[in-house]
Amino acid sequence: MRTSALALLLACLPLGACSNYELATGMDARADTAEADNEASDTGASSDSPTLLRLDVYPSNYADDLENQSQELDYRDSWSDLSIDLDETITISGQVSGFDASPYIDIAVPGDEAEPLSATVRAEIPGYITGAAVETDEDGFWELTLPAADDYLFSVIAKEANLPMYVLPSTSFADGDVVNPVLDYGLPIFGLVQQSDGSTLGEDTWVRLVDPETGVSGPAVAVDDSGHYMLRAAEGTWLVHLEGEGHRYVPTRTETVSVTEEEGSARLDFDMGQLEPTRVYGEIFDASGESASYLPIRFTALDIGDVPGELVIERETTRDGEIDVQLLPGTWQLEALPTFDPEGESSPLLTTFELTGAATLPDITLPGRVELEIRVVDQSDGPVQGVAIAAQERGFDEGIYTTVTDTNGEARLIVPNVALDVRLTPPDATLAITKYGLTDPAAHADATIFWDLAQGQLIQGILHTDDEPVQYAVVQLVDEYDELVGTTTTNADGQFKARVQLDR
């Protein structure tokens, strides 16, 4: 063991203990039901009840001419007899060109005219799955296929040239439209990135512009060895986002800057404080006591003192399960993230520690899995066969563990011992897709968990395009808080039918 100048404070905690999630009360108390955290999500009437529902539609090869798209339902509509005409597909195309400050083919007048440009062209409706992106060919030509919808956010980001981004909000397109974006030279936004003592951060530090109105992000530009950077933008107010490579200790910072034609340029310096990382060493073992080789680990800074910005560092353990990383002094959260494996033995783990200098962490052993015995019943306590149970890790990598109930409504499921969000999907629409929370699975290892399916709200209808039914599509039901309520599918006639926990 190495010597440690460490102030190591907090012990390993299951994620649920630190979670911000608030589970609703009102569980159905049963004598043989494990207690405390086995609670149904709140379905009671509330002023916060969702009033909109989004259908994210993923067509199959039976509707090959349709693209993935979102459709929104309003609470004023009847949801039991829906007839949804999906947006047909349109094709738009064009050529991207941009100002070339140093043309090498025709060196007549540098920067005299726009040259074809490699870029990423994207059209999407914010908050929806509707949209697509494509990379131009080397001559700047591009083509996109999209659902025929309104309010597209259209953007063009140069791939190699340091040029301003091209953004068109709230744009509608018609089939066959040709769009030829020109990225002009813009105005320079420049600055110096340095520490308090005037030293620079070295390689692998990047800056990029972000449009504060749309969130569109421009190309990443490297900060040079002397700490200088330069971006180019159209006149206006911008966010400058600075970050290091994912494995380094450079905090992520975002600052605002305005640039005007009148002033011609803008300067924005970053004082990064004094970054004095210290070496942290440790060892992680899996649930069977073997070294956890090449285990993904994630450090998140909770408090790094006077150093501004946010910092997340992603690494792997060595072949021998060792942690060897440079971190800034402060309070850190460490997540150990076993690769998803339904047959695996270990669970993810979250621990918090405080660092004041070079340190060796205490040995970490990952918790084992938990086997749950589950019984799913209807409103009359009768068993329900064929219920798909999906238990998803709350946080970590959000792995999903699944099984299906048998003729007795029973199932066994081996899960990681971390907080889980459980979704029960009945085989038909007589009962609702019902959610439960399980913050401490180990507390239920010795007793059968009883879950009952809610009555819910019926959502029923047909998906079609013109008069053709959209067969065998997957439809995700998402509430206005962007939470997945459940999943349903269309049949050979394009019909879908589900009940969901939702109030109107």
Next chain:
Amino acid sequence: MGCFHWPPLILETNVAPEIYASNPSAGEDLILDRPTVAFVFASDEDDPPETLDYLWWVEGAGTILSHDILPDSAGSSVTLTVDTALHDQTLRVRVADGKNDSVELSWPIQVVQEGL
């Protein structure tokens, strides 16, 4: 000489599962320009749908993906986030019936991301 009578020979056969619908379609690339869902619908003539096992993974990287079961055990889906490490990899799904028969489908992944 008497006759020797052989009992009738009974051959047990098993029908492999079939993938009858998917997104992306068979033979297409999976364009990963935003978080997206890939799915298959599968059936099996001689096995109930809830007995079918689905395994999704990224070939090459060897990464197993967690998946969701579609209602009425009609199929399985995965949700993929935009990750440059997936570029030029292959997403593959195997549907097995537990009797040594299975069917597979795969899609080359093309990641489209600004700055890639």
